[in-house]
Amino acid sequence: MSLTLLATTHRVAPGLLTWKAWEALRSADRVLTRIDHPLLPYVTEAGVRPETVTDPDPAALVDAARRHTVMWIADPDGDERLMRDIGALTVGGEPLDSIEVLHGSYDLPGARLLDLVSVMETLRSECPWDRKQTHATLVPYLLEEAYEVADTVESGDLGALREELGDVLMQVAFHSVVAAERTDETAFTIDDVAAGIVDKLVRRHPHVFADVTVSGADEVNANWEQIKAAERAEKSGDDASIFDGVPMGQPALSLAAQLQRRAQRAGAPDDLFAEPGDELGARLFALVSEARREGRDPEAELRALARVFRERVGEWERSQKDV
Numbered sequence: 001m002s003l004t005l006l007a008t009t010h011r012v013a014p015g016l017l018t019w020k021a022w023e024a025l026r027s028a029d030r031v032l033t034r035i036d037h038p039l040l041p042y043v044t045e046a047g048v049r050p051e052t053v054t055d056p057d058p059a060a061l062v063d064a065a066r067r068h069t070v071m072w073i074a075d076p077d078g079d080e081r082l083m084r085d086i087g088a089l090t091v092g093g094e095p096l097d098s099i100e101v102l103h104g105s106y107d108l109p110g111a112r113l114l115d116l117v118s119v120m121e122t123l124r125s126e127c128p129w130d131r132k133q134t135h136a137t138l139v140p141y142l143l144e145e146a147y148e149v150a151d152t153v154e155s156g157d158l159g160a161l162r163e164e165l166g167d168v169l170m171q172v173a174f175h176s177v178v179a180a181e182r183t184d185e186t187a188f189t190i191d192d193v194a195a196g197i198v199d200k201l202v203r204r205h206p207h208v209f210a211d212v213t214v215s216g217a218d219e220v221n222a223n224w225e226q227i228k229a230a231e232r233a234e235k236s237g238d239d240a241s242i243f244d245g246v247p248m249g250q251p252a253l254s255l256a257a258q259l260q261r262r263a264q265r266a267g268a269p270d271d272l273f274a275e276p277g278d279e280l281g282a283r284l285f286a287l288v289s290e291a292r293r294e295g296r297d298p299e300a301e302l303r304a305l306a307r308v309f310r311e312r313v314g315e316w317e318r319s320q321k322d323v
Contacts, residue, residue: 015042020105
């Protein structure tokens with residue numbers, strides 16, 4: 001006879017099983033599971049009557065499977081130890097006709113984000129440090145993690161990029177957990193955050209999600225700017241500005257570049273770009289304008305030069321130690 005181990009994932013709601021899994025459940029001579037398995041009520045409702053145990057006995061399962069077709073509904077964590085014990089028993093003793101693992105549900109792309117939400121909620125309630133944080137205290141960490149992502153990309157260390165992006169994602173989840181605790185109209189959850197960006201992406205890509213036709217990337221960018229302008233006008237009315245949404249707290253070079261880009265797209269006259277400040281500031285501002293015209297990012301250019309300078313000084317330091 002046979003033994004089938006039904007594997008499921010806790011990231012999919014209990015009861016959402018494949019048709020093959022339901023067929024196997026209904027056709028098995030005996031179905032067994034732990035007494036507190038989350039799938040138990042749904043299986044019972046479907047007319048299957050599992051035998052429940054507190055702790056499974058691998059030897060008893062194997063013995064039953066030598067006389068019947070037996071299905072064990074494994075815990076969502078996989079029941080790895082039980083599977084190893086069953087494997088050891090069948091390899092060293094009388095073999096079964098078949099042993100298989102049947103996956104009754106699968107993780108969808110993005111399913112591990114549910115684990116992140118769960119972990120952050122646990123940390124927020126049980127860790128003294130996490131519990132005392134606010135949006136304001138978390139901002140420095142968000143900026144730091146974002147810069148670490150930029151540094152990883154600029155250095156070409158793409159192997160470390162996954163970890164750094166995870167740190168940024170954790171900050172998003174952390175802010176969302178903090179926001180969900182509020183009881184006024186400013187409260188939101190991570191689902192609200194995801195819904196907001198999904199709506200924005202769909203709205204700003206009518207050539208993908210609607211019937212707009214574009215000739216290429218330049219037209220996509222032009223449509224994007226028009227849609228953003230309409231959004232700003234709807235949000236701010238007569239007070240809407242091309243500079244709405246520009247974070248003034250960002251590094252000065254990137255701030256100057258972003259302001260110049262916004263002004264140029266709005267058709268601001270050229271004389272507004274000329275020497276808006278003191279001599280040194282004007283020269284820096286003019287260099288930003290020059291970089292922008294050449295399609296270069298002044299912030300990235302200066303960071304790249306700073307990286308070269310750091311390496312040069314590092315070589316000099318090492319040479320001094322060898323003296």
